[in-house]
Amino acid sequence: MMCKIGVFDSGIGGLTVLHSCVNRVEGEYYYYGDNLNAPYGTKSEEEIYALSKRAFELFLRLRVDAAVIACNTVTAVCIDRLRREYPFPIVGTEPAVALAAKHHKKCLLLATRATLSSERVHKLLAAFPKTEFTLLAPDGLVEEIEKKRTELSRVDLSFLNGFSDVGVVLGCTHFVWLKERIEKFFPVYDGNEGIASRLHAMIEGMKGTENHILKGEEAREGLVLKTNKNVKICFIGGDFVRNYEIYEQMFF
Numbered sequence: 001m002m003c004k005i006g007v008f009d010s011g012i013g014g015l016t017v018l019h020s021c022v023n024r025v026e027g028e029y030y031y032y033g034d035n036l037n038a039p040y041g042t043k044s045e046e047e048i049y050a051l052s053k054r055a056f057e058l059f060l061r062l063r064v065d066a067a068v069i070a071c072n073t074v075t076a077v078c079i080d081r082l083r084r085e086y087p088f089p090i091v092g093t094e095p096a097v098a099l100a101a102k103h104h105k106k107c108l109l110l111a112t113r114a115t116l117s118s119e120r121v122h123k124l125l126a127a128f129p130k131t132e133f134t135l136l137a138p139d140g141l142v143e144e145i146e147k148k149r150t151e152l153s154r155v156d157l158s159f160l161n162g163f164s165d166v167g168v169v170l171g172c173t174h175f176v177w178l179k180e181r182i183e184k185f186f187p188v189y190d191g192n193e194g195i196a197s198r199l200h201a202m203i204e205g206m207k208g209t210e211n212h213i214l215k216g217e218e219a220r221e222g223l224v225l226k227t228n229k230n231v232k233i234c235f236i237g238g239d240f241v242r243n244y245e246i247y248e249q250m251f252f
């Protein structure tokens with residue numbers, strides 16, 4: 001039996017996380033990308049929590065064995081609440097500052113406003129007192145990436161002007177789509193491989209205890225992509241047709 005894994009983001013950012021997870025962990029994936037309500041990063045905590053609950057209620061009905069919050073913003077704002085409320089384990093996404101701080105005295109953390117003003121991220125940064133962090137939430141960047149997925153070479157990177165000798169931390173999964181471009185100028189860090197490793201360890205630890213032996217509901221609406229006999233991805237929620245197409249175009 002394959003494990004059922006829910007993956008959630010406000011839109012297409014989490015598709016890069018999904019790809020890292022799929023490469024590492026076999027399973028039946030449910031990708032919920034809430035494009036219709038993106039961006040989350042400029043919303044209030046309560047709004048972000050309420051939107052996240054919609055995805056998690058669906059994961060609950062599908063009886064997932066584990067969920068991945070492929071979104072720094074949701075993790076920063078409400079992962080603790082979601083962990084208390086749902087019976088399955090949840091892997092979150094946090095800015096890869098530990099990795100960047102190993103190599104750089106100065107780091108630029110790019111993330112959404114909600115992430116940068118969260119207590120969780122401030123606590124994380126406080127663990128690296130010797131590193132100088134500049135925090136930046138580029139205006140409108142998440143919307144631009146949602147819109148321009150097919151022409152990312154045209155996304156304006158002028159927000160990087162004036163920085164030098166910094167390690168850049170991509171603290172928003174949408175920004176991972178710009179990794180190759182930003183890497184031409186700076187060393188870049190993201191958390192995708194770390195998330196896949198944590199999911200792998202979690203799933204290994206629960207082998208034999210998968211709860212879908214009690215059959216969950218079927219997804220009512222969605223598109224299924226079967227990549228091989230050990231991985232199946234069902235795109236649900238939001239603009240699932242577009243998320244399916246982007247994933248298929250980029251990764252197959």
Ligand code: DGL
Nearest residue numbers: 010013040041072073173
């Ligand atoms: N992809 C998300 C993140 O990692 C959120 C983007 C947004 O909707 O503002 O923070």
